[in-house]
Amino acid sequence: MKKILMLGVALMLAGNATAATKTTAHPAPKMPAHGLVVPNDMHWGAAPPVFQPGATMAVLQGDPAAAGPYTVRLKMPDGYRIMPHWHPTTENVTVISGTFHLGMGEKFDDTAGSEMPPGSFGFLGPHMKH
Numbered sequence: 001m002k003k004i005l006m007l008g009v010a011l012m013l014a015g016n017a018t019a020a021t022k023t024t025a026h027p028a029p030k031m032p033a034h035g036l037v038v039p040n041d042m043h044w045g046a047a048p049p050v051f052q053p054g055a056t057m058a059v060l061q062g063d064p065a066a067a068g069p070y071t072v073r074l075k076m077p078d079g080y081r082i083m084p085h086w087h088p089t090t091e092n093v094t095v096i097s098g099t100f101h102l103g104m105g106e107k108f109d110d111t112a113g114s115e116m117p118p119g120s121f122g123f124l125g126p127h128m129k130h
Contacts, residue, residue, distance in 0.1 A: 035061060047074060054080055083108055091124045 047055035062070025095116045102122045103113025
């Protein structure tokens with residue numbers, strides 16, 4: 001069973017590599033018609049190395065490492081900081097519990113930004129690092 005699964009993965013990757021050489025545009029990923037993730041089904045693990053230690057993350061939909069939309073949840077301890085970073089697409093932030101401070105800039109400034117209490121939604125437009 002493992003050999004068949006690995007072969008299937010290899011064939012999918014080869015197919016994607018061939019498609020990528022024919023066009024420079026990334027086709028929109030096919031999204032499922034519907035989906036549901038309840039809290040008990042969320043798989044939490046360490047956040048990727050781009051984050052400082054201490055945060056945990058659950059991927060709810062999509063693939064953060066691939067082109068296309070995705071949704072993740074982050075849990076961060078009190079006082080946790082997400083350092084300045086860049087996204088090629090819009091980043092949406094919903095605060096479920098606690099308070100989050102949302103800001104923009106090339107340097108971290110804890111006196112700037114906006115406080116987001118539970119239930120808040122914010123977004124940051126796409127920016128690429130120069």
